[in-house]
Amino acid sequence: MTLQELRAGDHGVITEVGGSGALRQHFLDMGMIPGAEVTVVKLAPMGDPMEIQLHGYELTIRLSDAACIAVEPIRERTRSHAHPDTLPVSEHPGLGEGGRYHDDREADPLPEGSRLTYALVGNQNCGKTTLFNQLTGANQHVGNFPGVTVDRKDGVIQGHENTSITDLPGIYSMSPYTGEEIVSRDFVLKEYPHAIINIVDATNLERNLYLTMQLLEMNIPMVLALNMMDELTGNGGTVDINGMEALLGIPVVPISAAKNEGVDELVRHALHVAQNQERPRRQDFCSKEDHEGSVHRCIHAVVHLIEDHAERAGLPVRFAATKAIEGDPLILKQLELDGNEQELLEHILLQLEAERGLDRCAAMADMRYDFIERLCEQTLVKPRESRERVRSRQIDRVLTGKYTAIPCFIAIMLAVFYLTFEVIGAGLQSLLERGIEALSGIVDGTLTALGVNAALHSLVIDGIFAGVGSVLSFLPIIVVMFFFLSLLEDSGYIARVAFFMDKLLRKIGLSGRSIVPLLIGFGCTVPAVMSTRTLPSDRDRRMTILLTPFMSCSAKLPVYAFFVSVFFPGKGGLIMTGLYFLGILMGILAALLYKGTLFRGEAVPFVMELPNYRLPGLRNVVQLLWEKAKDFLRKAFTVILVAPVVIWCLRRAGFRVKAVGDSGAGMLAVISGWLTPLLAPLGLGDWRIVTSLISGVLAKESLVSTLEILFGGQLGAVLTTAGTAALLVFSLLYTPCIAAVASVRRELGARWAAGIVLWQCAVAWVCAFLVQLLCHVFA
Amino acid sequence: MNGWDILILILLVLAVGAAVLSLVRSRKATKDCCGDCSKCGQRCGHC
Numbered sequence: 122m123t124l125q126e127l128r129a130g131d132h133g134v135i136t137e138v139g140g141s142g143a144l145r146q147h148f149l150d151m152g153m154i155p156g157a158e159v160t161v162v163k164l165a166p167m168g169d170p171m172e173i174q175l176h177g178y179e180l181t182i183r184l185s186d187a188a189c190i191a192v193e194p195i196r197e198r199t200r201s202h203a204h205p206d207t208l209p210v211s212e213h214p215g216l217g218e219g220g221r222y223h224d225d226r227e228a229d230p231l232p233e234g235s236r237l238t239y240a241l242v243g244n245q246n247c248g249k250t251t252l253f254n255q256l257t258g259a260n261q262h263v264g265n266f267p268g269v270t271v272d273r274k275d276g277v278i279q280g281h282e283n284t285s286i287t288d289l290p291g292i293y294s295m296s297p298y299t300g301e302e303i304v305s306r307d308f309v310l311k312e313y314p315h316a317i318i319n320i321v322d323a324t325n326l327e328r329n330l331y332l333t334m335q336l337l338e339m340n341i342p343m344v345l346a347l348n349m350m351d352e353l354t355g356n357g358g359t360v361d362i363n364g365m366e367a368l369l370g371i372p373v374v375p376i377s378a379a380k381n382e383g384v385d386e387l388v389r390h391a392l393h394v395a396q397n398q399e400r401p402r403r404q405d406f407c408s409k410e411d412h413e414g415s416v417h418r419c420i421h422a423v424v425h426l427i428e429d430h431a432e433r434a435g436l437p438v439r440f441a442a443t444k445a446i447e448g449d450p451l452i453l454k455q456l457e458l459d460g461n462e463q464e465l466l467e468h469i470l471l472q473l474e475a476e477r478g479l480d481r482c483a484a485m486a487d488m489r490y491d492f493i494e495r496l497c498e499q500t501l502v503k504p505r506e507s508r509e510r511v512r513s514r515q516i517d518r519v520l521t522g523k524y525t526a527i528p529c530f531i532a533i534m535l536a537v538f539y540l541t542f543e544v545i546g547a548g549l550q551s552l553l554e555r556g557i558e559a560l561s562g563i564v565d566g567t568l569t570a571l572g573v574n575a576a577l578h579s580l581v582i583d584g585i586f587a588g589v590g591s592v593l594s595f596l597p598i599i600v601v602m603f604f605f606l607s608l609l610e611d612s613g614y615i616a617r618v619a620f621f622m623d624k625l626l627r628k629i630g631l632s633g634r635s636i637v638p639l640l641i642g643f644g645c646t647v648p649a650v651m652s653t654r655t656l657p658s659d660r661d662r663r664m665t666i667l668l669t670p671f672m673s674c675s676a677k678l679p680v681y682a683f684f685v686s687v688f689f690p691g692k693g694g695l696i697m698t699g700l701y702f703l704g705i706l707m708g709i710l711a712a713l714l715y716k717g718t719l720f721r722g723e724a725v726p727f728v729m730e731l732p733n734y735r736l737p738g739l740r741n742v743v744q745l746l747w748e749k750a751k752d753f754l755r756k757a758f759t760v761i762l763v764a765p766v767v768i769w770c771l772r773r774a775g776f777r778v779k780a781v782g783d784s785g786a787g788m789l790a791v792i793s794g795w796l797t798p799l800l801a802p803l804g805l806g807d808w809r810i811v812t813s814l815i816s817g818v819l820a821k822e823s824l825v826s827t828l829e830i831l832f833g834g835q836l837g838a839v840l841t842t843a844g845t846a847a848l849l850v851f852s853l854l855y856t857p858c859i860a861a862v863a864s865v866r867r868e869l870g871a872r873w874a875a876g877i878v879l880w881q882c883a884v885a886w887v888c889a890f891l892v893q894l895l896c897h898v899f900a
Numbered sequence: 901m902n903g904w905d906i907l908i909l910i911l912l913v914l915a916v917g918a919a920v921l922s923l924v925r926s927r928k929a930t931k932d933c934c935g936d937c938s939k940c941g942q943r944c945g946h947c
Contacts, residue, residue: 763916
């Protein structure tokens with residue numbers, strides 16, 4: 122039978138791992154190897170995907186992927202992954218420090234004063250960015266979702282100016298499964314960092330050490346940071362650090378990145394191994410005794426076979442050998458083996474498979490997990506189930522329960538929107554508005570009293586104060602929106618949303634992981650586009666990027682609020698919710714269209730971990746809000762300050778460099794007039810509206826400031842209700858702002874970026890036209 | 901134009917100039933992104 126057929130609570134032992142290519146390798150890297158025992162923890166509310174437990178950690182996979190894994194049901198888990206209750210006292214090997222074990226004869230130190238470069242590598246969600254922030258004093262955003270770091274970030278270790286540390290995206294193995302894994306692998310292989318700081322989650326050593334073993338094969342000086350030691354010891358667990366250090370052959374330092382414990386010691390060791398180029402003392406984890414030495418003989422035979430090729434390609438030979446055995450296409454290409462060598466390699470691998478009774482990839486994964494298991498049996502006292510885990514399970518009964526998950530999600534999202542637009546955000550907004558109005562009044566009075574020139578007076582009050590002021594007042598709403606989004610992400614809830622939304626999203630051709638960029642898109646399209654890098658397939662990534670502009674970003678809020686206050690007073694909540702839902706609906710329709718045309722085929726498999734629920738750190742949340750507020754204010758005083766001034770000037774100036782009394786004769790009116798016929802069928806055939814929409818491309822918020830300047834409160838006289846509805850829909854759907862287009866260009870290239878601009882404008886035009894038509898019919 | 905007009909005009913030119921300069925710098929920073937937003941202080945869009 123297959124894993125798919127097991128029910129919640131059932132146990133089984135894996136007998137075969139089907140599938141092919143990168144996905145199969147990913148399964149193996151995640152520990153799904155023949156002989157491993159699994160327990161089905163639960164099924165998602167819609168029956169798919171399922172959460173399973175293996176090697177002492179939980180993983181979610183789709184039923185269709187689970188169908189590739191053959192299992193034999195068992196009553197109880199027999200492999201208890203027994204761990205001792207106490208540990209013997211072992212001698213300190215003193216690796217990574219100038220102690221008695223340091224052998225100067227082997228040393229190959231870098232010249233004094235060399236700039237030491239480090240790669241910070243670890244699994245997803247193991248606290249890399251927290252450690253990076255502690256090491257460098259930086260303020261990178263830390264999340265509770267696998268894959269927050271989507272790009273490398275560099276910094277200098279505090280107090281050691283001659284160092285450079287790079288925070289790499291979280292990866293599970295050095296197999297090229299996702300784009301992030303390739304980024305991390307390429308960094309280590311091609312940029313030759315002087316040392317690696319490998320951070321592992323001490324509460325989940327079995328899975329985390331898999332990556333460590335692959336890193337050791339790269340023969341680069343390395344320090345192992347055992348993070349979350351406070352959580353491990355707090356729950357009755359402990360690690361024999363000396364024993365682990367001796368078995369792995371690298372310095373091991375227990376730390377708690379969140380509490381800044383052990384970080385100084387880690388830095389000392391990292392400086393030492395990098396400066397003295399102390400490479401791992403062990404790379405050979407295959408045992409002669411294990412399965413009669415079949416894997417051992419195979420690896421060593423391949424090492425000898427490819428040694429010269431690996432050296433020529435600049436690859437660590439042991440790493441290249443294991444990857445060649447696994448059939449890694451990128452490494453095989455780099456090795457450039459000739460026909461004879463390829464044939465020889467294949468014969469060695471066939472012999473391995475015959476002797477070991479497993480295919481080559483499974484045999485390698487099994488060898489690594491075997492070593493890890495032995496290591497943990499000797500050095501780890503397992504903690505009892507942590508309080509955080511128990512709490513998460515209890516919360517999950519409701520938030521991911523079969524009948525409660527979707528209602529809870531809808532309720533939470535509605536609460537977020539209600540609190541943002543009606544209670545907290547709106548309350549703070551009206552306060553700020555009053556402040557700005559008062560200030561505007563004072564400046565107005567002062568300018569009048571000083572007898573300032575009428576044109577200048579108008580520029581300051583009608584241009585700058587009206588423009589910047591109208592946008593600035595939306596600061597509270599945007600900050601509150603980001604507050605809730607970051608709260609959901611940091612608590613670990615967003616990962617659950619990906620889990621139970623997977624089945625729905627698959628119907629439109631996406632995977633559950635795409636929900637994250639789409640939700641971020643409600644905040645801002647730029648980070649949403651960036652965060653698609655966590656998606657493991659190019660197809661999903663492109664499709665998700667094309668859909669993010671349909672999620673109404675927070676910069677459009679001022680636009681909606683402005684029109685609602687003028688044309689639909691008292692119906693703000695309804696109209697705004699309707700707009701958000703319209704965006705989502707159009708996104709779904711577009712996804713269905715893309716699925717049948719541009720992106721045929723299936724979404725990538727869904728394999729991810731659900732992190733424990735955590736209380737978001739106050740510092741983290743405050744810092745994020747401060748960053749967002751600062752960003753918004755910066756924008757308000759650059760783009761949104763310049764745009765009103767330019768528009769005010771263009772409006773007042775004619776083509777013959779002279780002031781015009783009637784703004785309809787100004788340069789602006791003439792330029793916008795050229796585009797007016799295009800929007801006339803939507804009931805938006807006024808040059809001032811066209812101008813506002815153009816300035817909205819710079820920054821969505823400046824659409825409001827431009828309207829404020831051009832109409833000066835007389836908008837109600839120009840727009841009909843149908844025209845307003847069309848304008849709202851057009852603003853919702855038309856081209857994303859210039860920053861978002863630039864980020865699409867960075868990710869997909871100029872042609873796609875241009876395509877998105879044209880496509881969004883076309884969709885917006887059609888929808889606005891239909892809405893206007895409907896308004897006329899029902900009116 | 902009185903003295904106040906000239907003063908306000910100068911202030912306006914300075915404010916707009918600073919904003920444009922900041923925009924240009926941010927555009928340039930996007931091109932020369934160093935990958936470390938927290939340190940370089942340029943709001944290049946990468947962050």
